[in-house]
Amino acid sequence: MKISLNQLKSYVEINVPVEELCDRMVMAGFEVESIESQGDKLVNVVVAKIEKITPHENSDHLQICQMNIGKGELVQIVTGAQNIKEGDLVPAALDNSILPNGMNIKAGKLRGVESNGMLCSGEELCLTEADYEGAGVHGILILKDDLNVGTDMREVLGLDDYIIDFKITANRPDCNCFLGVAKEIGVVLGTEFKAPVPTYKTVGQDINDYIKIDVENYELCPRYIGRVVKNLRIKESPDWMKKAILASGMRPINNIVDITNFVMLETGNPMHAFNYNELLGKHIIVRNAKDGESITTLDGKQYDLNSDMLVIADGENPSCLAGIMGGLESEITDDTTDLFLESAKFKRDNIRHTARALGIRTEASGRFEKGIDIVNTHYAMERALGLIYELDAGDIIEGEIDRNQGLPEGRIITVTTDKIMELIGVDVDDDTIVKILNSLGLPTTLEGKTITCKVPSIRDDIEGRADLAEEVMRIYGYDHIVGTPMRGAVIRGKKLPERIKADALKNLLCSLGGNEITTYSFISNKAIDTLNLDADDERRNVVTLLNPLGEEYSTMRSQLLTSMLNVVATNFNRKITDARFFEINKRFVPKALPITEQPYELPTLCLGFYGKDEDFFTLKGTVEEIMKLFGAHTEYERSSENYMHPGRQATVKANNKSVGVLGELHPDVAATYDISTRVYVAEIKLDELFAINKRKTIYKPLPKYPAVERDFAFLCDKDISIGTLEKAIISGASRLCEMVELFDVYSGSQIPEGKKSVAFSVWLRSADSTLSDEEIETVTNKILKKLEAAGAELRK
C-alpha cells in the first residue's frame, strides 16, 4: 500500500525522519517495500535568470541564452522556446540533471553551439496550472520574479513529500488504508493519532422517498448502507485529495468518484457511486445474479454472470458487480445530477471467486477479498458524506438505509498475563502489557494477573493469547528475546533408513566419478514420446498439472530418463567431452487415472554416461558396484526397451526381481535429443533396492591353504553367452570354486566360422586342506564336462 507521508502527517504526529519511521514500522510488522522521495525525480534543476539572448547562427528558431544561476559565471544554454525575454526567471536543468518525466539532461551541442543544460517547460516538470501558475502555458515556465537565482526547484515547488510503500500482511486488512497505518504509527512513535470526525448537514427530505433497498442474501452481503445526494456539482477535486489519490497509485477523475476512492484509501472501505437516475424502479436489490444475466462494467467489457455471483441490481437489471466493479449504465459522468452512494460489506471468498471467474481485479475487489470491517462500513459512509459537504459536491438527503442482521459485539479474551508471555519466554510487566494493548485500540483491563481484552471487530485477526503475545511483542520489541540453547536430553537426531541408503549410494556414485544432477519434477507432456514406449507401457500413465506454467512443465515425471537426456544434451552440445551423471529423485506413479488420491512417489536412480572411455561395460561395472552396496544377488538378462540399442541393453535383476534397465541409448532417440555420441543410461528402482535386507557383515577367516589357478581355453558357438559358460564353470567347480575370471574372447582368423575362443582363469581352493593333484584332476574334469554340456570344447 503506497501512502504519501504528508497525508499520514494529517492524522498523526510524525516527529522522526522518514528513514527512522520506516525502520521502526518494519520492526512493528510493517515491511517497507520502498521509500520514494518526490524530490528524487527532480534533480539539479534551479531557478535561473536570463541575462542575455542571442540568435543562433545555424537556426532560425533556436536562441542562445546566457543564464545566471547564482554562481557568478554565466552558463550558456540553447533553447527553442520563443516565449522568453531577457530578465525572466526560468527553471534551468543543468548538466547531469533529472526531470520528473524521466529525462536525463547532459551538456552537449545544438547545431554546433555549446548548450550546458535545458530550460524547462511546465510540462517537462510534470506541472499543471494548478501546481504553478503559468505551468500550463506552451513554452518555458516563467517563474515568479521574487525568487532567488540558484534556488533548487524542489524548494520552489514544495516537493518535500515521500511516498512509502508498506507491505501489509494478510492478517492486517485493517491496515490497507491511511488511517490503519497512521494509527500504528501513533503507537510505534508514541504520538497522538486522530481520525477525521465527519460533519455535514442534510437538505432534509427523506431517503425513503427516493430509494428502496432489499438485501436478498445476507450471507454474501452482511451489511448494506445507502444514501442519496441530489444536485451534484461535478468538478475537479482539490489538490490535496488528488495528490493523496495519485500517491496511492490511482487516478483522479472528478470530485464524486475521487471522494469514493479517497474514502476507500483512507478508511479501507470501498464505496460505490451510482447514477441515481439510471436506477430503474428506484429499487436496490442485493441478490445473486440469474443464470443468463450479463453486465457491461465501467471498463466497457461485458460479462456473462451466473447464480454464484452477487450483483447490486435495480428494479430490473444488475447495475453493479458487487464489490468488484460498477456497471457502465449507472456510471457517474460530468452530467450526472443525482447520486446513490453505497457502503457495504461483502463476503470475501465470494468476491474472490467471482473476481477470479471473470478475471477482474480492482482496488475494491482486492480489499473485499482481504476482508473489511462491518462496523467501519458506517464510518466510511459518514466520511464520504462529510467530504461531499466540505467540497460542496451536492445536497445530502436526510436519512440512511442500513440493512444488516445485527453487528458483531467483538470478541472478549480473558487470560492471565503469564499465559500470554509464556509463549515468548520474556518478562514484560503487566502494566506494560495492558498499556500496549490499549494503545493498539484493544480496550484491556487488568484484575490481579488476569486481563480482559475487548477485541473490536476490525481486529478480527486477534483470536487468543498467541495473537495478544504477538501484539505485545511487536510493540515491546523482539530484540528483547534472548536465545536459549536447546533443552532436554540431547540425543543425536535420526535419519530415515531410506535417506541413509540414498546418502551411501550418492557417496558411492561420486567416488565412481559421478556428478549428481538436479532436475525439475515436471516435464513436457511430449517428453515421454521421445522414448518410443509401447502404447501400454506403464510409464505412459502420468499425472498432469491442471495449471502448469506451460506445456514444457505440464507432467509429473514417471521416469527420470528424459530429464537426464536433456542434461546430457546440454552438456554435449556445450562441447563437454565426457560425463557421468546421476540423479536420485522421485518418479510419480498414479494409483488410478484420473487421480483422486496421492500418487506413489518412488525413489529412483538414473545414470547417464558418455565420452570416449565409456561403453556398456563401464556402465554395467557401476551398476554392479551399486548392487554390491545393497547386497543384492544380481543377474542381467537381455531386455527390449524401444529407446535402447536392441543389442546392448539388459534388465537388472536383484534377488530375482527386475529393478531396472541399463544399456546404450538408441541412436534414433539420441538424435531426437540432438546428441551425436553414444550415451549409456540406466534407470533403477530404488524402492526395490532399499527394500533389500542386506546381510550383516561378518568376518570370514582368511584362507589357510593355497589356491590353485587353472586356465581353460575353449571354442564354442558365437551366440553362447559368457554368462552361460561362467555358470557352467562355477557349477563344475562347485564348492572348490573361489573365483572365475574371463581373460580372453576372440573370434577371427584361425577360429572356425561361427565360433569364438574363450579363456577363463579359475581359482580353486579348499578350506580344509591343500588340494592334491588327484582332487584338482577330478574337479577339472567336472568343469570340462559342464562346459561340454554347455556347448564348449577344450581348445587343443
Next chain:
Amino acid sequence: MKQQLEAIKSTAIAAIGECDSLAQIDEMRVKYLGKKGELTALLKQMGKLDPAERPIMGQLVNEAKAGLETLIGERSAVIKKNETALKLKEETIDITMPGKAHKTGKLHPLNTVLNDMIDIFQSMGFDVVDGPEVETDYYNFEALNVPADHPARDMQDTFYLGENLLLRTQTSAAQIRTMENRKPPIRIICPGRVFRADEVDATHSPVFHQIEGLVVDKGVTMCDLKGVLEQFAHEIYGKDTKVKFRPSFFPFTEPSVEVDVSCSECGGKGCRVCKGSGWIEILGAGMVHPKVLASCGIDPEVYSGFAFGIGLDRLTTTRYKISDIRLLFENDKRFLDQF
C-alpha cells in the same frame, strides 16, 4: 722379480683407479688376478727363484693380490653407486605432468549444503523426516490454518493436480503429518522439494527446496526458537553472527517472525550483498499456531512449539555467490565440478 711385482702393482692401482664401469673392473680382475692374470703368471715364475726367497716373494705376491682385490672391491662399490645414481637421474620425470587420476564426482551443491544443515540439526537432536511432494489441500493449507479462500493463499501460487491434490507449496505440510504420527516431545526437520507457479528467472524457480523445522514440547518459548536459530546461524555463517527477529505473518504460526542474520560479508556494516542494511533475511519462523496444534490432536494449553522454514536454494546461492538460481537446475558439468 720384486721390481716386476712393484711395476705390476703400480700399473694395476692406476688402472683400477681409472675404471668407471663394472665391465672394466671385471677386465682388471681378469688381467691381474685371473688364472691367466699377471700376478698369477708371476707366481708361476716362482720356481725360478732361490728357494729361500720363495716364501718371501710368495707372501709379497699374495699381499699384492689381496691389496688389489680390496681395491677392486672398493672401486666396484663406487662404480655401482655411481651407476645407480646415474640410472635414477636418467629416470627423472617431469613432476608437473598431470596425475593419472581416478576421477571422482561431486554431490550437487544443493545437497552439499543440505548435508551440512542436516548435520547441524541432527547434532541438536532433530530427526530428519520426509513428506510427500504431492499433497492434499488439507495438509498443505487447511490444517495449517489456511482455509479455502483465505487471502493467505494468494501469497502462494499453487500447482493443482486435481480438485484436492496439489504440489506442496511449503514443507510445512510435513508439520501436520509429523504431529499426527508422533507424540511430543517432537523435534524434526523435513527437507524437501516445493513448488510454486513462479515464472523462471534469475531468482525464481517453480521448483525449489525448503527445510522445515518443528519443535513441540511443554514450555517451548520464542527464546528457544531464537537459541536454535542462533546455533544454526553460528555454524553456517560463523560464531559472531547475530540473529534478529522481525514481526511478520504466516497463517500457521503466531507470533510469526522473519529472521535476519547479520551479513557475514561485511559483519553488519552494510555492503552490496546485504544491500547496505547489514542484515540478510534467511528464513521465516514462529510459534506453532494453537489451531494447528489442536487440529493435530495436541492440546495447545499444555504444549507449545515453534516452526521454521529455510530456503535451501537461497542458502546455496548465497554461500557460493551463485548469481542465477537457474544454474542449479541446468547441470552444466563445469558448474557441478566446482563444489
